[in-house]
Amino acid sequence: MNHFELRDGELHCEGVPLSRIAASVGTPVYVYSAATLRRHFNVFRDALRSHPQIGEPLVAYAVKANSNVQVLKVLAAEGAGADTVSEGEVRRALAAGVPADKIVFSGVGKTRREIAFALATGVAEINVESEPEVKLIAEVAAELGVKAKIAFRVNPDVSAGGHAKISTGKAENKFGVSFAEAARLYANASNHAHLEPIGVACHIGSQITDLAPMEAAFRKMRGLVESLRAEGLTVERLDLGGGLGVPYFNQPEPPTPADFAAMVARVVDGLDVQLAFEPGRVIAANAGILLAEVIHVHERPEGRRFLVLDAAMNDLIRPAMYDAYHDIRPVKPRGSETAVYDVVGPVCETGDTFTRDRPLPVLAGGDLIAFMSAGAYGSTMASEYNTRPLVPEVLVDGDKFAVIRARPTYDEMLAREMSAEWV
Ligand code: PLP
Secondary structure: OOOEEEEOOEEEEOOEEHHHHHHHHOOOEEEEEHHHHHHHHHHHHHHHHOOOOOOOOEEEEEHHHOOOHHHHHHHHHOOOEEEEOOHHHHHHHHHOOOOHHHEEEOOOOOOHHHHHHHHHHOOOEEEEOOHHHHHHHHHHHHHHOOOEEEEEEEOOOOOOOOOHHHEOOOOOOOOOEOHHHHHHHHHHHHOOOOEEEEEEEOOOEOOEOOHHHHHHHHHHHHHHHHHHHHOOOOOOEEEOOOOEOOOOOOOOOOOOHHHHHHHHHHHHOOOOOEEEEOOOHHHHHHHEEEEEEEEEEEEOOOOOEEEEEOOOOOOOOHHHHHOOOOOEEEOOOOOOOEEEEEEEOOOOOOOOEEEEEEEEEOOOOOOEEEEOOOOOOOHHHOOOHHHOOOOOEEEEEOOEEEEEEOOOOHHHHHHOOOOOOOO
């Protein structure tokens, strides 16, 4: 459930009509609902907590899904931890008030500097993705004179995820170590003066709408915990990653957080381990929309009808990158007449097409539309391609709204570039 609804003939975010935001901030603009973020986080965590086999989980929100510090603050206030993949994300989580001992640091290519920063910060766990990385972490920890808390990210070789580009749990993907490597590396690390292996982790993909591959991967992870313990090794934490899918309108209905939690409870029954989760999309996707204005409708003599928007692939790249589907809704629907559109942006790429042959209510220049379910992997993947100012973000809470990332001016954009004396 989310808080984007038609009221008095106009789409609102909670108590705020979207046209008010467009008039005040301009378009394109991302709009997030704080109430929806809170609700999604609590539904997810409460579903897990309701199972005694799970206990009190660490729910480390995947910052990459939507990393605005104000969004993180809303979630931190509910008790969220943070799953991060760069020094920048760790800094964002800290700036939002997420305690360091709830921050998980993942990612296949952490640099020496990033590792040093994470260790100095005292993050809860660094998820190690390869043997060279264990060596690097050990080296940096020794230099700093600390003991690094690490978990091994294991690649369970299970196929899952809504698109090949977001499937991460197959042996051919770059993420994590194999089960055999994990056992050897874990044992070695536990004898190292500057490493403290505390657990194992997995994340098999994103936009997963079927629990079966997740369950298969989690069962393998349970087996790994048991075999490590049988070797006399201590395993305190099992991090089961993120990946739960969301309804993008025309796609298979994903399992609910309650279904997911019941499956996890079955798998971990009797294991006695602290569980961690890294949900991103399921928290943020349906808590945000991208609001855009129709520039004009271009009807080609060959018969195609292009709805040209002021939003483009640089603002929301998911359709171009993953063939993703976003429901498109008029902010002020008029009547029931529909027409078939190719919905495009102004960027000079044929890939700047949000959808083709989509029946939509009849629209005209000046109308506002909303791309629904755009709160995750929307603004975080935006760019300034074609020298289009980075899309701003607005947070709504009840009847209030605030700009939480400003649209840069052209002067600001150009001022970032430096002159080379010799040009
Ligand atoms: N954890 C890791 C390591 C990831 O790479 C990702 C996404 O790519 C996530 C968590 C979040 O996934 P999702 O947004 O599908 O929940």
